Amino acid sequence: MSQQPLSAIDFFDPIFLQDPYPAYSRLRVEAPVYRDPRTNIVFISTHELINEVNRQPAVFSNSFAEALRGGAGGGEMDPEELAIVSQGLPPVNTMLTADPPVHTRYRKLGAKAFTFKRVEQMGAYIAQVTDSLIDGFAADGRCEFKTQFADLLPMTVIADALGVPRADMPSFKRWSDGFITQLSGVATRDERLDAARRIVEFQHYFVDMIEEKRVRPTDDIISDLVHADLSEEGDPRKMTHAELISMLQQILVAGNETTAHSITAGMYYLLTKPGLLDDLIADPEMTPGFIEETLRYLAPVNNMWRLVKQDTQLGGHSLKAGEILLVRYGSANRDEAHFPDADRFDPRRENAREHLSFGAGIHTCIGAMLARKEMVTAFPILLRRLKHPRLQAGQGEMRYSPNVLLRGVLSLDIAFDA
Numbered sequence: 482m483s484q485q486p487l488s489a490i491d492f493f494d495p496i497f498l499q500d501p502y503p504a505y506s507r508l509r510v511e512a513p514v515y516r517d518p519r520t521n522i523v524f525i526s527t528h529e530l531i532n533e534v535n536r537q538p539a540v541f542s543n544s545f546a547e548a549l550r551g552g553a554g555g556g557e558m559d560p561e562e563l564a565i566v567s568q569g570l571p572p573v574n575t576m577l578t579a580d581p582p583v584h585t586r587y588r589k590l591g592a593k594a595f596t597f598k599r600v601e602q603m604g605a606y607i608a609q610v611t612d613s614l615i616d617g618f619a620a621d622g623r624c625e626f627k628t629q630f631a632d633l634l635p636m637t638v639i640a641d642a643l644g645v646p647r648a649d650m651p652s653f654k655r656w657s658d659g660f661i662t663q664l665s666g667v668a669t670r671d672e673r674l675d676a677a678r679r680i681v682e683f684q685h686y687f688v689d690m691i692e693e694k695r696v697r698p699t700d701d702i703i704s705d706l707v708h709a710d711l712s713e714e715g716d717p718r719k720m721t722h723a724e725l726i727s728m729l730q731q732i733l734v735a736g737n738e739t740t741a742h743s744i745t746a747g748m749y750y751l752l753t754k755p756g757l758l759d760d761l762i763a764d765p766e767m768t769p770g771f772i773e774e775t776l777r778y779l780a781p782v783n784n785m786w787r788l789v790k791q792d793t794q795l796g797g798h799s800l801k802a803g804e805i806l807l808v809r810y811g812s813a814n815r816d817e818a819h820f821p822d823a824d825r826f827d828p829r830r831e832n833a834r835e836h837l838s839f840g841a842g843i844h845t846c847i848g849a850m851l852a853r854k855e856m857v858t859a860f861p862i863l864l865r866r867l868k869h870p871r872l873q874a875g876q877g878e879m880r881y882s883p884n885v886l887l888r889g890v891l892s893l894d895i896a897f898d899a
């Protein structure tokens with residue numbers, strides 16, 4: 482059967498986004514640097530070329546926020562959305578959406594919050610949160626694993642680390658969903674307006690908290706950031722509300738959503754990949770390999786933007802300053818040239834850790850250690866406490882929320898012996 486040309490594929494169609502992997506595989510072979518004729522966005526799809534992009538932040542910049550305002554294809558912002566947004570704080574580019582030297586200053590402060598030492602000390606605490614979440618549904622013999630566990634573990638950990646009362650966590654999820662909608666690249670107008678309202682609500686909540694912590698410092702990340710010194714050329718100063726909100730927003734969204742999807746996907750693979758569950762129960766030492774392979778197999782940040790800053794060449798193709806790229810981490814992770822038999826889930830894969838799920842280069846995820854720690858701690862406890870875990874009847878293949886950047890698992894109904 483003849484295949485349709487790549488140009489006939491709508492890469493932003495929600496139906497396409499359910500399973501982009503066959504198209505990724507064609508892109509890697511037919512056009513590793515591919516200018517999508519519908520949007521003019523350039524897709525980069527191989528492990529090697531994405532690493533090349535990430536090694537050159539001065540050429541392939543993360544200051545893409547302005548270029549994308551108004552939607553994935555660019556354009557003006559809707560006046561009603563603008564009116565809502567203007568009730569909040571002006572956007573500031575800090576970590577993810579900034580380039581050096583600005584990026585370097587904010588990143589240094591952000592990374593301080595998630596150092597190796599701090600994360601290593603969190604094991605017992607993460608185990609305790611895991612146990613108390615399982616207590617909430619263990620007697621039922623069933624649960625919707627994503628909302629009852631996978632969403633809540635990273636959210637509780639981030640809320641506690643930031644110093645936000647746990648009672649406010651339901652708002653956390655609403656706000657976080659607002660940011661995800663904004664990033665989706667496929668949201669309707671109503672969805673964008675709703676997301677803008679949630680984001681303004683988020684900003685007002687945290688401005689109040691920032692003010693409180695300015696006066697009464699506490700032992701948590703918000704307080705640390707509020708009192709941190711953002712020296713510019715030897716001139717000490719504290720961050721403004723807008724800067725702090727930008728940092729917190731990134732920690733909130735990046736810290737919650739991504740980890741939740743990895744945890745859900747890991748459970749799904751355990752229950753569906755033949756022999757995997759038994760292997761892991763028999764040999765808990767396999768857990769880190771299982772976690773890395775889960776991260777490789779489903780990259781929660783499936784794609785990320787870059788802005789071309791100067792005319793350049795990549796993979797033999799000319800790129801012009803001002804062009805928008807999508808670096809396809811999800812595709813890099815399935816690149817046969819780097820991961821032999823890449824579509825097979827193999828917890829013993831030797832180079833699984835070379836996946837690009839946490840990015841690479843100066844923007845490499847600052848929460849990678851924390852995400853790994855949460856997963857490595859939680860899975861052995863889940864397997865110990867949920868006996869004979871299985872999918873509930875009616876739970877078919879995983880479904881994903883339509884989103885260009887994130888590969889978000891929608892839900893996972895599981896059963897076990899109560």
Ligand code: HEM
Pocket residue numbers: 543576577578588591595639731732735736737739740743780781782785810837838839840841843844845846847848849851852
């Ligand atoms: C499985 C979980 C996670 C995944 C898959 C993930 C993925 C990523 C990726 C791909 C990037 C790089 C984006 C780029 O290439 O421009 C990134 C950056 C970032 N991540 Fe994560 N992340 C995860 C967990 C976390 C957690 C737990 C936190 C915070 C506690 C976090 C905070 C950040 C921040 C602040 C950045 C921006 C860093 C910078 O631009 O310098 N992430 N993450």
